[in-house]
Amino acid sequence: MSIINKILARRTQLSQQGCLIGDWVIAHPEKAAQLTSQALANQVGVSQSSIVKFSQKMGYKGYSEFKLALNEEIGRKQVMQSTPMHSDILADDPMTVISQKLVKAKTEAMFQTTNALSxxxxxxxxxxxxxxxxxxxxxxxxxxxxxxxxxxxxxxxxxxxxxxxxxxxxxxxxxxxxxxxxxxxxxxxxxxxxxxxxxxxxxxxxxxxxxxxxxxxxxxxxxxxxxxxxxxxxxxxxxxxxxxxxxxxxxxxxxFISLVQQRDESARQLISDISSDIKQILS
The missing domain is CATH 3.40.50.10490 (Glucose-6-phosphate isomerase like protein; domain 1)
Incomplete structure (x- = not known):
């Protein structure tokens, strides 16, 4: 899971200061990757210790490891964007390439969204x-x-x-x-x-x-x-x-599917209750 998606997935577990840090990193990932922990703390308006705790909450030993992972992620994204199979569809792409790019973009969106779900x-x-x-x-x-x-x-x-x-x-x-x-x-x-x-x-x-x-x-x-x-x-x-x-x-x-399940369960319970009532009446 990407760092941005980790932040989103664990946002409900963060403190108020942690949410502020996470929101700032999501909004300015490239800038955050270049800042020291103290500089990032100054930008967000929190203490340096809050930056360290936030990094640990994301699964890293400290801010240095978090910053390194963020830089690597930004680098990978830049490489992907420079390759011919980047998900952006170009005007001269043949239909076979367009179909592959669509599948890639839609699959990635579904995967990242479900990973961030609470x-x-x-x-x-x-x-x-x-x-x-x-x-x-x-x-x-x-x-x-x-x-x-x-x-x-x-x-x-x-x-x-x-x-x-x-x-x-x-x-x-x-x-x-x-x-x-x-x-x-x-x-x-x-x-x-x-x-x-x-x-x-x-x-x-x-x-x-x-x-x-x-x-x-x-x-x-x-x-x-x-x-x-x-x-x-x-x-x-x-x-x-x-x-x-x-x-x-x-x-x-x-x-929607979860609602269908709940309503089917309620319907089955209602039928069961009615059957029990009928049996009691007939007995």
Missing amino acids: YEACHQAVAWLNGARRVQLVGIGSSALTAKDLSFKLLKLGITALCEQDSHVQIAVARTLGVDDVQIVISFSGERKEILVATEAAKEQGAKVIALLGPGRSRIRHIADITFDTIADETKHRSSSIASRTAQNVITDLL
């Missing part, structure tokens, strides 16, 4: 969705496609799912939510103002907020009750946010 958070999210009065799904652009797909799946399970495309309507719906409702926010960048306003509105009404976000700092990450990191190497050369949507779909499909 399954405890997954169980909690499924419990909230299973008991929700209504579920609002919020997304703009390519993320709206993921939101719409999940809304259809929730409707199949009998869960009231609200998924509007217009950002103004999304905000209006968010203001009608209550403590028995859940909002799922899907945004790879986490920077769209409309999404932020809808998230804040749902939180103000007491709704539980589940966010699917790309790695990095954002205000939505601090508002949401549960955050799932969708990890994808998106660049300006790749169209339609293919890798990020693949990462998002890994999370939404996992939540």
